[in-house]
Amino acid sequence: MTAFLGIDSSLSGRRWVGPLTDLERRAEGLAQQAALPLAVARVLAERGVPPEEAPGFLAPKLRDLLPDPLVLRDMQVAAARLVEAAVAGQRIAVFADYDVDGGSSAALLIDWLHQQGRQATLYIPDRIDEGYGPNVPAMTTLAAAHDLIICVDCGTLSHEALAAAEGCDVIVLDHHLGGETLPPALAVVNPNRMDEDGTLGHLCAAGVVFLTLVQAGRILRERGLVQPDLMAMLDLVALATVADVAPLVGVNRAFVRQGLAVMARRQRAGLVALSDIARLDGAPSAFHLGFLLGPRINAGGRVGRADLGALCLSARDPQRALQLAQQLDELNRDRRAIEAAVREEALAQVEARGDVRLSWAAGAGWHPGVVGIVAARVKEATDLPSVVIGVDHGIGKGSARSVPGVDLGRAIQRLAAEGLLLKGGGHTMAAGLTVEEAMIPAAMERLADLIARDLAGRTGSGDLRISGLLEPSGATPAMYRMLEDAGPFGQAAPAPRFAFADQLIDSAATMGDRHLRLQFRSPGSPPLEAVAWGAMDGPLGPGLIGAKGRRFHLAGKLELSTWGGRERLRLRLDDAAPATGNL
Numbered sequence: 001m002t003a004f005l006g007i008d009s010s011l012s013g014r015r016w017v018g019p020l021t022d023l024e025r026r027a028e029g030l031a032q033q034a035a036l037p038l039a040v041a042r043v044l045a046e047r048g049v050p051p052e053e054a055p056g057f058l059a060p061k062l063r064d065l066l067p068d069p070l071v072l073r074d075m076q077v078a079a080a081r082l083v084e085a086a087v088a089g090q091r092i093a094v095f096a097d098y099d100v101d102g103g104s105s106a107a108l109l110i111d112w113l114h115q116q117g118r119q120a121t122l123y124i125p126d127r128i129d130e131g132y133g134p135n136v137p138a139m140t141t142l143a144a145a146h147d148l149i150i151c152v153d154c155g156t157l158s159h160e161a162l163a164a165a166e167g168c169d170v171i172v173l174d175h176h177l178g179g180e181t182l183p184p185a186l187a188v189v190n191p192n193r194m195d196e197d198g199t200l201g202h203l204c205a206a207g208v209v210f211l212t213l214v215q216a217g218r219i220l221r222e223r224g225l226v227q228p229d230l231m232a233m234l235d236l237v238a239l240a241t242v243a244d245v246a247p248l249v250g251v252n253r254a255f256v257r258q259g260l261a262v263m264a265r266r267q268r269a270g271l272v273a274l275s276d277i278a279r280l281d282g283a284p285s286a287f288h289l290g291f292l293l294g295p296r297i298n299a300g301g302r303v304g305r306a307d308l309g310a311l312c313l314s315a316r317d318p319q320r321a322l323q324l325a326q327q328l329d330e331l332n333r334d335r336r337a338i339e340a341a342v343r344e345e346a347l348a349q350v351e352a353r354g355d356v357r358l359s360w361a362a363g364a365g366w367h368p369g370v371v372g373i374v375a376a377r378v379k380e381a382t383d384l385p386s387v388v389i390g391v392d393h394g395i396g397k398g399s400a401r402s403v404p405g406v407d408l409g410r411a412i413q414r415l416a417a418e419g420l421l422l423k424g425g426g427h428t429m430a431a432g433l434t435v436e437e438a439m440i441p442a443a444m445e446r447l448a449d450l451i452a453r454d455l456a457g458r459t460g461s462g463d464l465r466i467s468g469l470l471e472p473s474g475a476t477p478a479m480y481r482m483l484e485d486a487g488p489f490g491q492a493a494p495a496p497r498f499a500f501a502d503q504l505i506d507s508a509a510t511m512g513d514r515h516l517r518l519q520f521r522s523p524g525s526p527p528l529e530a531v532a533w534g535a536m537d538g539p540l541g542p543g544l545i546g547a548k549g550r551r552f553h554l555a556g557k558l559e560l561s562t563w564g565g566r567e568r569l570r571l572r573l574d575d576a577a578p579a580t581g582n583l
Contacts, residue, residue, distance in 0.1 A: 004466045005501055005553050010577040011543035014464045016499070016555065019046075024468075030054065037479065042467050043486040043496050058485040060254040062234075067200060067251060069215040072208075074187035078171045079215035081148065081186060086116050086216075087225070090147035093121040095134055096310060097153035097205070098301030100243035100294050103310035104206045104236040105152035105173065107270075110314040111236075112213055115228035121146065122314075124307040127369055131397070132432055134161035143168035153205035156190050157425050159183045173212055175205050176427055177409050192427065202247040202492075206240030207255060234259035235268055236313065242286050243294035245429055247492030256488045260284050270312040273325035282561065286488040295373075299331035302369030303338060339370040343377050346388050350378055357455060358448035359386040362398070362440050366390030372399035372430070379403060385451055387444065391437050395422075400431040404492075406454040411447055420446055429491070464575050466555055467496035472503070473525040477567045480560045500528075500554045500571070502579045505547040516541045516573070520554060530554060532573035544576055551579040 004018035019027070023045055031041035033051035040058075049057045056064065069075050085092050092113065096106035106122055113120050123142060125135060133154040142149050143165035155162065155172035162170050162183040170185040178193040189208055191200035203211075210233065217227045238259020241252050248256060264283045266272045271293070275284065278292040300308030304327070312324035346361035353360075359382040366374075371388040378386040379401045385408050389398030402408035409426035412433055416424040420443040424433035435443050475498075489495035503520040506527055511517050516535040521527040535541030544552070556573040 005499060005577070007553060007577040010464065010555075010575045011540050012464075012538060012575050014575060016466055016553075016575070016577070017463045018466045018499075019468060037482055039468065039470065039474075039479065039496065039498070040482050040486055043483065046467075047486075047493070060257055062231075062251070062254045062258055065251045065254045066214070067211070069211040072189050072191060072200065072211065073193065073196060074189050075212065075215055078173065078187035078189050079212055079219055081169060081171060082150070082212065083216050083219045083223075085148045086113060086118050087223075089118065091121075091145065092118070093123055093142045093146040093149045095123045095125075095138070095142065095149055095151045095154070097132065098124050098127055098306040098309070099153070100297045100309065101205045101240040102153035103297055103301075103313055104240035104243075105209045106310040107313035108206060108209045108213065108233055108236050109150060109152065110310075111233060112216075112228045114316070116226070122307060122310055124301070124310060126306050127301055131434070134158040136161050136164040139165040139170075151185075152209055155183065155185070156188060156193070157183070157423075173205060173208050175201075175203055175208055176425055177413055179413070179425075200251075202249060202252055204240050204244040204246040204252075206237045206244075207246070207252065210234075210237050210255070231258070232262060232267065235263040235271060238263065238286075239271070239289050239293060239297075239313075242289040242488075242490055243297070245290075245491045248286070248488055248490045249492050253488065253493070256286055256289075256490075260286070260289075260488070268313070269318045269321035270315045270325065273315075273318065273321040274312065274328070276322075277325050277329045282567075285484075286490050287559065290490065295335075296325070296328045296332045298373075299328050299335045302331075302373075303335045303367065304328075304331040335370060335373075338367050339373055339377075342366050342370055342388070342390075343374045346374050346378055347381060350382060350386075355384075355448060357384070357452050358444060359384045360388070360444045360447075362389035362391055362396055362437075364391045368392075368397045371397070372401070372432075375399045375401040384455075387433070387447070389433075389435065389440060391440075394437045396433075396435045396437055396440055398433050398435070400426070400433065402429045402431075406451050408451065411450040414450060415443055415447055418446070464555060465494075465497060466499045468498060469501055470498040471525065472500060472520070472522055472528040475528055475558055475569055475571070477560055477569055480558050480569055483558065495557045497555055497557050497574060498571075502551050503554055504551055505544070505549065508544050508547050510536060510541070510545065514541075516544060518544060518547070518573075520552070528569070528571060530556065530571040530573040532556075535573070540573070540576060553577045553579055 004016040007016040027042040027045040030051050031038045034054040094106045094109050096102040139161045149170045151172045156174045156176050156178045172185050172188040174190045182188050220227045238256040274293050297309040315321035349361035350359045359378050368390045371390050375386045375388040385402045385406050387400040389396040400408050407428045409431040412424040412431040415421045422434040506519040508518040514534050514536045516532040518530050519527040555575045556571040559572050560569050
């Protein structure tokens with residue numbers, strides 16, 4: 001395949017690859033038949049959308065995409081028990097994971113119960129003292145004081161802990177990979193149980209909780225009882241879906257699209273406070289959920305109080321929500337400083353090791369709250385599955401992040417079954433593990449072997465995929481909004497990346513220490529701004545910082561921001577290459 005614009009090696013060392021001839025032909029046909037701009041038609045063609053389905057794809061409705069909750073095993077039992085507890089005023093505890101998905105799932109249940117005049121006890125384990133998921137002391141204590149415990153975003157592999165909840169019913173609403181046997185619970189609703197067909201395996205835990213509440217609503221309706229407003233809860237489902245990097249396909253796409261619309265109404269005190277602190281000026285997008293709100297909510301579980309995120313999301317008093325959001329923002333700043341130090345050490349280890357199958361690093365004293373996000377940064381830097389492990393008193397606790405095509409969660413679960421890990425599990429793109437320090441090298445070598453075949457099947461993973469050409473004059477807010485109708489964009493649904501050919505660089509300057517801002521234009525067109533985050537850490541920033549007056553091919557994704565009531569479109573720059581004559 002010929003390199004797009006003839007770029008075999010860009011400033012970042014990547015080959016640019018444009019759309020295949022067949023895809024471009026289908027996009028052109030779709031543009032004509034559905035009366036769509038070519039840029040929008042390309043996105044639909046990539047998703048395999050035929051012309052007759054284009055209108056429904058661009059305006060997805062939840063009622064058309066929502067699956068019947070009863071397709072999931074144990075759903076009727078779980079929903080009926082929840083309704084029974086709520087109607088009878090029984091004592092309910094919600095045991096949740098400490099990340100965004102867990103906090104959002106807990107907030108969904110707390111909100112649902114509040115609308116029925118009920119309260120629930122929130123329990124989120126401390127990441128350092130208790131670790132992930134239910135534990136025996138916590139479950140024993142909760143069981144003694146409650147009639148029902150609902151474990152969200154955890155519990156599927158917690159056999160011993162759930163067995164400790166004597167005299168109390170336990171429901172698990174989860175999405176992590178299940179084992180060969182289920183824990184001793186009244187119901188385990190999980191699309192990734194081994195006896196499920198995987199059709200809904202793309203749901204995050206909040207999506208599973210929402211389906212449970214849909215079924216609970218049916219039961220309430222059959223009894224002639226008041227049903228809580230589920231549509232108003234989609235902001236939490238959207239937040240969790242994006243922050244947990246769930247694939248934005250099927251019903252997840254509708255969850256996020258409609259959840260963003262709910263969020264824009266600014267009716268949830270916690271999200272309003274977090275949005276204001278993050279200076280989110282304008283309508284929220286999937287990008288804001290993943291990169292502005294998600295990290296702040298996660299900060300409590302990473303380096304502070306584990307329950308702060310869930311408390312903020314479920315807060316009803318605006319002043320209380322603001323206080324919690326401010327605490328999370330401060331913790332997020334602390335998290336960034338800790339993360340930067342661990343990231344530097346981890347990348348140095350990975351570079352020295354030079355393994356082309358797996359990027360892994362381990363260090364004494366590395367904060368367990370940042371190993372997950374550092375693993376994500378290492379994955380981005382190496383384009384390989386990555387594991388980062390913090391070691392304390394001979395025990396390593398780590399997080400893993402995968403690349404498309406590699407089921408890292410299942411591989412880590414197999415390591416645990418083989419005895420190389422003390423425990424481990426997760427889902428396709430992310431997982432966690434606990435391992436004895438002495439076993440780390442052997443476990444990582446075995447993991448690299450397990451994923452080697454999947455990696456071998458990946459082709460052109462280092463290429464930069466280009467959706468098509470665009471001129472600065474064609475990059476308008478109106479065009480951007482039409483593209484957004486083809487979204488939301490994220491995991492398994494990447495945003496279109498456009499190439500701007502032969503552009504004159506008017507200015508290039510650093511922002512802070514790590515970022516780059518430039519302006520570029522074509523002859524006769526107004527300039528367009530571009531921002532490259534973290535560009536000064538790699539070859540892209542230094543390659544462009546002195547580019548004023550020179551011509552470059554530029555590639556990136558469009559983004560629209562609102563500042564002071566004014567809309568501004570710019571390019572989030574991914575890569576660049578000198579145009580002919582600048583070599």
